[in-house]
Amino acid sequence: MTKKAGGLAGIVAGETAISSAGGGHDLDYFGYSIYDLAENCIFEEIAYLLLYGKLPNKTQLSGYIELLRSKRDLPQTLKDVLERIPANAHPMDVMRTGCSFMGNIEPESAENTAIDVANRLIATFPAILVYWWHYAQNGKRIECQTSAERTGAHFLTMLHQKERSTLNARAMDVSLVLYAEHEFNASTFTARVITSTLSDIHSAITGAIGALRGPLHGGANEAAMQLIQNFSSPEETKEGIKTMLANKDLIMGFGHRVYSEADPRNHVIKEWSRKLCAEGGKEVLFDISEVIEKMMWDEKKLFPNLDFYSASSYHMMGIPTPMFTPIFVMSRVTGWVAHILEQRANNKLIRPSAHYTGPATQKFIPLEDRP
């Protein structure tokens, strides 16, 4: 037993066959390189891989896409709940409540298995966010079905109430592939701890959403956008970052607990950011991002993680910044589910020990005698 296992860093909390990250591996899902998957796959192939353990063939994939499409509409009582969440609520809190409420009206059971629930949540998460958003912002009750085949395009179409460019749709697809799974990160670990008590899948995913919400985890992409938006030119960026570094301000979207030299996902998303900024005629946004990247490496030896160039990518798709972390949920739910199923298959209650640092004993003083 070690006295200072700060944040369980480097402590092996269990086994997984789902993904390997860091070390010599870069990042693989079930042994497939993230580069191959991001280059060649749509998100639904990855969801299928994570839920069923293998890549689908053409027939399986088209069947799976149809399955998800058939599950997209929201129950009326859920819409009633979403309409009662105020416009200034945190969108991650909307996702959390939406997921929890789905557990009230469509709980896991022998007839509605964990996989059924998982597919239902993958199918409905985009609408949970966007239905609330349009209603809270403009009192508009949107349709939760679109003609879009893919989850990413479905989300963008509902958000903008019209189709986006092919480049936008494919970029969203790639982003969902990149965010889908990442070993024992804090939200996935949360899902596994909750699952280890033999609780239900909605509880595990609701808890994971709560963990992902934090700025040290999923919230980093929003923080990165807020940073980038402070600057209007590369020169201004240089000055601004110099000041922030001197003030020891926290700059989000850099470094990672499991990677020491680079985040492999950054190589992919950075090129998409470049393309999206070019398509939208906003090359300056990309240039500003590159200045920050270079300074963070030169000054701090910190590399951008997936969150950093995701920020400008999402921005170029016309996505409001507070939606960035909820998009992470739409993708990562697939990884969470894989880990929930894996935890159940070989379960042991996750219950660590604590090192006690409080008073040895205190003499009890009755209420009447307390000073």
Place this chain on the structure above:
Amino acid sequence: MTKKAGGLAGIVAGETAISSAGGGHDLDYFGYSIYDLAENCIFEEIAYLLLYGKLPNKTQLSGYIELLRSKRDLPQTLKDVLERIPANAHPMDVMRTGCSFMGNIEPESAENTAIDVANRLIATFPAILVYWWHYAQNGKRIECQTSAERTGAHFLTMLHQKERSTLNARAMDVSLVLYAEHEFNASTFTARVITSTLSDIHSAITGAIGALRGPLHGGANEAAMQLIQNFSSPEETKEGIKTMLANKDLIMGFGHRVYSEADPRNHVIKEWSRKLCAEGGKEVLFDISEVIEKMMWDEKKLFPNLDFYSASSYHMMGIPTPMFTPIFVMSRVTGWVAHILEQRANNKLIRPSAHYTGPATQKFIPLEDRP
């Protein structure tokens, strides 16, 4: 690094000054023996101790009781949500959604601090459960304010729509004291993991509720009641348990990860179960429980934990079995909050490693070529 840290058993995941459990300590909250606290304190003293770090004097306690009483009523939009949760929902799922929705309408902020949120949740959890229950069961919209001073009596009065006996009210008080805090149990650890991403307090408590729901954690008291209710006499119990042990059926409410010989809380709750069964003229329920206790010790060397005699105690207070774990929430929320505040005071992201057991690498096959 160890390959098999199953369930993090014995792994120190951090430091705490809030409670010490097991070892030579039995159970102390901030160094105060659980025996002294259960004998002498009302639940509100314990809530105060856990939130503010010291036992209140008379003035502080009466001020605190008034504060909680002033925060009991539910917002109308929350009632609207609760009315949309069906009667067959799991009451823990109601607590989870109620907590999450409170985070939508009364989020943590500079003006609504974590302590404010904590007190609001302590004050409203009984009504969140009971308002839903009466509406779902009978379409009745109950008042969420009562004249009861204490949380336990407030809950019992709302549930039964009339006052219960003094013995009932005090027993509920003691039960809430016993369940309030227990070091790095799975739900508290969940709250700490979520908090470690710098997420908000509603997210942490919502996740903790999800973890507590599982039968390997809070759900055990419900499972114990279901077991006890199978039997109508000590003789029948002996036969039934003998069969269950022969079949290797799981018998809930026994043993504990951190205690090796006895759960100190059991000594207290067992005597309350005895008194409550006597008051209600149901001595047989207590006798049946004792038979199970004796057989589990003789055959398996397992001792009853807090959950086991809590089952018969709650039953004698007229509480429906599905409410047992939600009562645990009403109490344990105080311990969760103490740990959330402690985690924040010295935060490091809780992010363990995993031992990878999956395929080394798989060659990617394009969709068209997959078999």
